[in-house]
Structures are given as C-alpha cells and as structure tokens.
Amino acid sequence: MVRLIQVYAMSAVPERQVDIELAEIGQSVIRLIGNTPLIKLRRISRQVWPVDIYAKAEWYNPGGSVKDRAALNMIRQGEKTGQLTRDKIILDATSGNTGVAYAMIGAALGYRVRLVMPENVGEFIKLKARAFGADIVASDAVESSDGAIRKARELAKNHPGRYFYPDQYNNDANWLAHYHGTGQEILRQTHGRVTHFYAGLGTSGTFTGVGRRLKEYNRNIQLFSVQPDSALHGIEGLKHLESAMVPGIYDPDLADQNIGVDTEEAQNAVKRVAKEEGLFIGISSGAVLAAALQKAAEVRDGIFVVIFPDGGARYSDQRFWE
Ligand SMILES: Cc1ncc(COP(=O)(O)O)c(C=O)c1O
Incomplete structure (x- = not known):
C-alpha cells in the first residue's frame, strides 16, 4: 500500500486520483466476480471425439460459486x-x-x-x-x-x-446477471462457436439467462436443462421441478430438452473429473456433465459448454468419497 502511494507520488498523480485508485483496490472482492475461466475437459473430450466439452469453472468466483x-x-x-x-x-x-x-x-x-x-x-x-x-x-x-x-x-x-x-426465485436481476455476464462470456470465450449448452436448475437463473443470450445470438444452439431424476436426491443446489415449488423466473419453453440425472451418476462424474482432468468439482457439476456425456455419445460433432457451479470442498465429507 505504502509503496503504491510512493509510486503515484513520484509520478506526480494528483492526490485525489490516488484516493480514487485506492478506493477501487478496496472494492476488489466485488470486482473479482465473473469472467471465470472456460476449461477444456481434454481427456474426457478425447473419449467423445469429435465433440469438445468445455466447462465454465464458476468456483473461481470469490465466494466460491456461480x-x-x-x-x-x-x-x-x-x-x-x-x-x-x-x-x-x-x-x-x-x-x-x-x-x-x-x-x-x-x-x-x-x-x-x-x-x-x-x-x-x-x-x-x-x-x-x-x-x-x-x-x-x-x-x-x-x-x-x-x-x-x-x-x-x-x-x-x-x-x-x-x-x-x-x-x-422470482427476481429478474438473477437471470439477467447471466444474460449480460455468463452468457456473453461464453460467446466471447468460444468465439461464438458453442453448439450445445448445459446447466442445472436451482432457481433456474443460470440456465434462463445464458440460454436466452445464446438463443438470441444463434437459434440453432441447443439448450439442455438438467435436474435430479427424483424428488429424493443428493444433488444440492438443484430442484426436482415436478415435485418442488417452481421458481417464478423459470421459463418452461426455453430448453430444447430437459434431462433428469440420478445422484449416483452425478457423483461418479465428479470422481471421474477429479481423476481424469485434475478438477475438484461439486455434485451439481457432475450432474450437468453426466447429462452432456449422454448426448455427446449420440451426436457426431459439436462444441459443448457445461456450467460447473461450484467446487468440491463443501461436499468433501460426503459418503460417496469413501
Ligand atoms: C451447487 C449449485 N448448483 C447449481 C445451482 C443452480 O443455479 P441457479 O440457481 O442459477 O439455477 C445452484 C444454485 O444455488 C447451486 O448452489
């Protein structure tokens, strides 16, 4: 901090500007939100060639999630x-x-x-x-x-x-954060070449915001929403919409397909990503990848983007790791 001030003082920046610069540094935790990396799942993609799967690594947000x-x-x-x-x-x-x-x-x-x-x-x-x-x-x-x-x-x-x-669950500012942020980032990071998009449904904010942005860019991009396949499940963060209160912001007409995933299948995908890609992901991320892998085996081409909402640390005491 002291060095910074000296540097500015030496370059004769007016004092008020120094204050503004320092105030901005003080807000850095907020500024770190968004612009997360898009990581290619290289070894997994090789197994579903010629499909390429990319994961939006949302645990890079400072609070640890999307x-x-x-x-x-x-x-x-x-x-x-x-x-x-x-x-x-x-x-x-x-x-x-x-x-x-x-x-x-x-x-x-x-x-x-x-x-x-x-x-x-x-x-x-x-x-x-x-x-x-x-x-x-x-x-x-x-x-x-x-x-x-x-x-x-x-x-x-x-x-x-x-x-x-x-x-x-009922606030448009939720999905709009993804329309202007996450969705726009995916278009930029894939140079507009994304063909299939996968996200889980909790409030549905991520899926709705990104989905609307991608469809607006290109109607041919296929959207897949992912949810647990039964009311009793262990995929934290996701809702089984048939048996739960449906969020007001949920748009039932947006997805090209809605995919149900079993908890064990999601947990197996989590273990696989850790071993094959060196990424420690959460269970809802595993669910989204499991859904994408079903499709990747069917289609013969494409750039798939999956949302990984959080990392694995908060689930590390769960029994499936034993
Ligand atoms: C771990 C996890 N995955 C997925 C989601 C779903 O995100 P959204 O609420 O945007 O549908 C959430 C939401 O809380 C979550 O915590």
Missing part, C-alpha cells in the same frame, strides 16, 4: 431502485451458495445479512456465511429449499421495513 453473480446483481438492483438502504437487512432463502454470496458481498459493502437455510446444509457453508458476519435461520430439513422459501417469505411479511428481500 451464485456470486446473481447475488451481486440483485443487491445492485436493490440499491438502484431504492429498496435496499443502509438500515435494511438483506434476507433470502438459500440452499447454501447464494447465502455465502450475499454474506460476502454484504461484508464488503457494509450490509447486514440474514439467511434462511434448511438445517441439514453442511457446516462448511454455514461456517463461511457466519465468518462473513451473516446470521442463519434454520428451516425444516425435510421441506428442503421450499421450506426455506416459505420461512423467508413469512419473515419478510411479518417485518415490513426491516428487510430487503431479493427473493432470488
């Missing part, structure tokens, strides 16, 4: 519309990653954050959210993310004026 993008856009939108003011507490229901994202951004921007999560969400996520200063309200584990949504709604309704409730 949800940093949506959380930041919803907070910025709240600020712009005046719904989020300094006296408000940011409140939302989350299955984990969005909670960490709100907590991290809240810490960086100086907002208090309250998260409603099913009580069986892993310790790693809770510890991270609490480290950023958020407090956690537990909802019934059996009711999964739907129970958390109901509880968050109740809190927001009973205390109007206390909370800023972005409601990620």
